[in-house]
Amino acid sequence: MSNQSISISTDTILRVIVVLLFLGFLFLIRDVLALIFIALILAAAFDPMVDWLHKFKIPRAVSIIVIYIVAIFFVGWSVYLLVGPITEQILSISQAFPHFYNEIQRTLGGTVDLNSLFNQDVINSSIADITKNLGKATSGIFSVLGSVFGGVISLLVVLVITFYLTVEENSIKKFITSVTPIKQQPYISKLIVAIQHRMGFWLRGQLFLSIIIFVLVYIGLLSLGVKYALTLALISGVFEIVPFIGPWIAAIPGVFLAFSQSPSKALLVGIMYLVIQQLENNLITPKVMGKSTGLNPLIVLVAIMIGAKLGGVLGALLGVPVALSIAVYIETLIGDKKNRDNTLVK
Known part of the structure; x- marks a missing residue:
């Protein structure tokens, strides 16, 4: 049986090492890459709107600022209108759940035993947790939004990167x-x-x-x-x-x-x-x-x-x-x- 040998050049080994180091580097900065990717997504969404406003001789920088102001106003207005009533409704659901549970059991006329299908205590506990968290959201909605982006600073970084990616045409x-x-x-x-x-x-x-x-x-x-x-x-x-x-x-x-x-x-x-x-x-x-x-x-x-x-x-x-x-x-x-x-x- 002839002996077979596999020869790997030094250049190939170096290429593999460089690729592995590069992948490792990307992994280390994955949070930064995520922010850049979010900014690219937002820029892709905003760019057509900026182009449309630019047709009316509105500078691109001003157009982006206008879009930011409208978006912030819309989000703030939505939070003001929705979070309070939704928190109240969730709280009401939590308090009224035993009544709903009994009404459904009565309507079914004993044909289905809900107690064998659902654990009422667990469901009540889950709804109570949701209510508690939504209650906090009323006063801390921007903290929740910031946690999605990894913090307020990260959110600002995304907005700044988005601005620079959109301010120049085809940027x-x-x-x-x-x-x-x-x-x-x-x-x-x-x-x-x-x-x-x-x-x-x-x-x-x-x-x-x-x-x-x-x-x-x-x-x-x-x-x-x-x-x-x-x-x-x-x-x-x-x-x-x-x-x-x-x-x-x-x-x-x-x-x-x-x-x-x-x-x-x-x-x-x-x-x-x-x-x-x-x-x-x-x-x-x-x-x-x-x-x-x-x-x-x-x-x-x-x-x-x-x-x-x-x-x-x-x-x-x-x-x-x-x-x-x-x-x-x-x-x-x-x-x-x-x-x-x-x-x-x-």
Whole structure:
């Protein structure tokens, strides 16, 4: 049997070491990279609005400041209007839960033993914890927002980076191509434009979609006389980002609370959620989102789950943009390969 030897050049070993050191460095600065990525996402979302305002001879710097002021006002106004009433509604739900529980048990007429399905003490304890945390949110909403970004300083850093990425036209493309080898700059430039367009469209579309669902559910629950309509509508708006299961998870508490009022009302609420879901799937989502994101809902769900596992709330928020960037990168690779093949055929 002949002896076989594997020869690895010094150059190859050095390349592997450099790559490993580079990956280790990226891991060490992962928090900084996350802030930069968030800024890139916000810049991609703001850029079309800045371009639109710039058409009216408004300087880009002034346009960004105006957008910031409007966004801060909108968030503050939403917090002022929503957090207080929602906290009161959650507190009311916590206090009234035993009554709801007994009403449902009475309505079922003993056909189903809820005590064998649910632990009432555990549920009451969970609702009490939520109430306590929401109560703190009334006075500390900006601390909660800051914790998502890793602190107030980090939030300010994101806003500053976003400003500089947006203040100059095509600054995102210029920033990334400036740290790219000259040979790869045309490809990277095209890639950045595609990612920026797709990501900005997704972010604006998803926000608009959540607001539409929030309004529809709120109007529907109010018209049916369901208690705690504001809280239930907010749950629907938040869970709208989760494909497949999100809307159905959001419907469960609505049907449950309606059932505590009457079985017929629960049926009507269930039908309402179903109608809104069908409107969303067949009319609202195609109009708002179209096919521009190019992401399968299953991929979105997996991206959110992986992001949440790796980085908690922030990871879940970044999961879809990361998946979107990867999808655009793969699409450009496939598109370039097809173009080369067509050129060879000709």
